[in-house]
Amino acid sequence: MDVWTVILVVVAVIVGSLIAAWIVSSVVSQQMKSMQALLLSKSIEAESRVERKRKEVIAEKQKNPVKEETKAISEEDIVKRIKQVIDEKVQNVLNEAKKKKERLLMLLDVARGYALGFVSEDEYNAFLMKVLGELDEFKRLWLARYPSPEDRDRLNQIMAYVARTKLPIEVREKGKEGTTRLSPDEALIRMTSSINNAISILDDLIKKRGENPAITPLEIQLSQEVEKLRKKVEDLEKRLQELEAL
Structure with a gap:
């Protein structure tokens, strides 16, 4: 093997090494970019979830006073209805x-x-x-x-x-x-x-x-007769008083 052949082989090896190094560097660089993009998307997604959860908590806190007020109103209505039913029963x-x-x-x-x-x-x-x-x-x-x-x-x-x-x-x-x-x-x-x-x-x-306790037809009839007799007795007593006054 002469000198020129050795020089060509060395040059070929050096060029091949440079090309291989460039290829490896490109692949690694591409993978790094992909990993950075993935990490960035994950970070944005996590921040979105945290922000969405925070908004839900705030919205829930804002709704709670309304629910408590509605519950209080409902309980008040229930108490009023119960009182109304009791009053009606007591009155009757x-x-x-x-x-x-x-x-x-x-x-x-x-x-x-x-x-x-x-x-x-x-x-x-x-x-x-x-x-x-x-x-x-x-x-x-x-x-x-x-x-x-x-x-x-x-x-x-x-x-x-x-x-x-x-x-x-x-x-x-x-x-x-x-x-x-x-x-x-x-x-x-x-x-x-x-x-x-x-x-x-x-x-x-x-x-x-x-109140008149009569409920059966016979009781009602007897009650009416008693009431008529009572009125007649009262009329007779008034007439007697008038006669005595004369």
């Missing part, structure tokens, strides 16, 4: 008293059905428990309108009389141990007496508040 307590009298008369009909064999003990007792629950609710309603210790005692008496009709009805006989279970007919007599006593007390409470 005398009508409720008449409805409870109707229920007691219905209970008496069921008791008659038991005596005739159309109603079982369990059926009567189930209806009795329902009526007692209604009477307990009515007692609270009445006392809300007329908070009187005397009325409270009278209402408790009504419930006690009605509770006595629970079946079976047993009594103690003199000279015998234990109790004797009454027959349906005998039980009906006791049940009728207890229910009528409860109705009588309820009528007195209604009259005490200036």
Whole structure:
């Protein structure tokens, strides 16, 4: 190999090295630019998410006072409606008293059905428990309108009389141990007496508040006749006073 050949080989190696170095440098530079662009986009995206979250938090804080105000208004409306319902019930307590009298008369009909064999003990007792629950609710309603210790005692008496009709009805006989279970007919007599006593007390409470307790057609008719007689008596008394004045 002569000198010129060696020189050409060395030059070729140097040129090849330079070209390879340039290629590697270009690739690395391109990758660096790509990585920088990727990092920049990630940074911008992260900043966008943070800014969006911050705006959401601010918007939520701005909405909360409105929600709390709306909630407060809703609660106030609910309280007003509840008060309105209670006031209406309390004002109509005398009508409720008449409805409870109707229920007691219905209970008496069921008791008659038991005596005739159309109603079982369990059926009567189930209806009795329902009526007692209604009477307990009515007692609270009445006392809300007329908070009187005397009325409270009278209402408790009504419930006690009605509770006595629970079946079976047993009594103690003199000279015998234990109790004797009454027959349906005998039980009906006791049940009728207890229910009528409860109705009588309820009528007195209604009259005490200036209302006519009559609800059945016969009661209404008798009440009207009594009212007519009362007016006639008052007219006669006035005429007698006029005659005495002469």
